[in-house]
Amino acid sequence: xxxxxxxxxxxxxxxxxxxxxxxxxxxxxxxxxxxxxxxxxxxxxxxxxxxxxxxxxxxxxxxxxxxxxxxxxxxxxxxxxxxxxxxxxxxxxxxxxxxxxxxxxxxxxxx
Amino acid sequence: xxxxxxxxxxxxxxxxxxxxxxxxxxxxxxxxxxxxxxxxxxxxxxxxxxxxxxxxxxxxxxxxxxxxxxxxxxxxxxxxxxxxxxxxxxxxxxxxxxxxxxxxxxxxxxx
Numbered sequence: 366x367x368x369x370x371x372x373x374x375x376x377x378x379x380x381x382x383x384x385x386x387x388x389x390x391x392x393x394x395x396x397x398x399x400x401x402x403x404x405x406x407x408x409x410x411x412x413x414x415x416x417x418x419x420x421x422x423x424x425x426x427x428x429x430x431x432x433x434x435x436x437x438x439x440x441x442x443x444x445x446x447x448x449x450x451x452x453x454x455x456x457x458x459x460x461x462x463x464x465x466x467x468x469x470x471x472x473x474x475x476x
Numbered sequence: 477x478x479x480x481x482x483x484x485x486x487x488x489x490x491x492x493x494x495x496x497x498x499x500x501x502x503x504x505x506x507x508x509x510x511x512x513x514x515x516x517x518x519x520x521x522x523x524x525x526x527x528x529x530x531x532x533x534x535x536x537x538x539x540x541x542x543x544x545x546x547x548x549x550x551x552x553x554x555x556x557x558x559x560x561x562x563x564x565x566x567x568x569x570x571x572x573x574x575x576x577x578x579x580x581x582x583x584x585x586x587x
Contacts, residue, residue: 409566
């Protein structure tokens with residue numbers, strides 16, 4: 366059975382304190398791994414897609430990396446506006462177009 | 477502006493009542509999806525549709541129904557058979573092999 370586990374569940378950082386969020390997955394053939402950001406009361410906002418081990422994508426203070434078993438979302442020198450819940454989802458090769466989501470990591474960045 | 481519009485933002489259901497959540501997109505996307513989000517849980521797939529007049533059950537379809545009569549629209553009906561309907565409902569859409577993009581959700585509560 367495909368599984369997606371995100372850790373930690375919650376993370377509190379001081380402004381400027383870099384850290385990483387983890388997404389571990391088990392899937393029978395990965396078609397793609399997706400990172401989303403979700404603000405309270407809003408829908409998820411797409412950040413990155415990663416397709417193969419070794420791939421990296423960057424956007425402002427965020428950098429996503431992928432291995433065969435996990436993905437990391439690195440946050441460099443975060444700002445309070447980076448506070449949100451970050452969701453990881455995988456798409457299996459045999460799942461059609463359905464995404465399997467993790468429970469998310471709630472990030473709070475304090476000034 | 478192109479996007480996904482969900483309405484209403486808040487909805488209340490009485491016992492024994494069916495309610496319908498609207499999802500409209502003007503992105504010319506082929507596929508549309510409905511997810512349910514509960515506190516502390518990942519997004520769970522209810523139904524999805526890859527083309528007009530065709531749709532498939534997701535992981536938690538019981539107590540829900542959908543239709544896809546137009547490419548732009550994918551309404552979700554929460555029937556009285558769904559005994560625990562209180563949740564945040566999210567609609568998404570995409571072109572094949574592209575990331576899913578989400579609306580801003582409908583929060584459904586029981587009166």
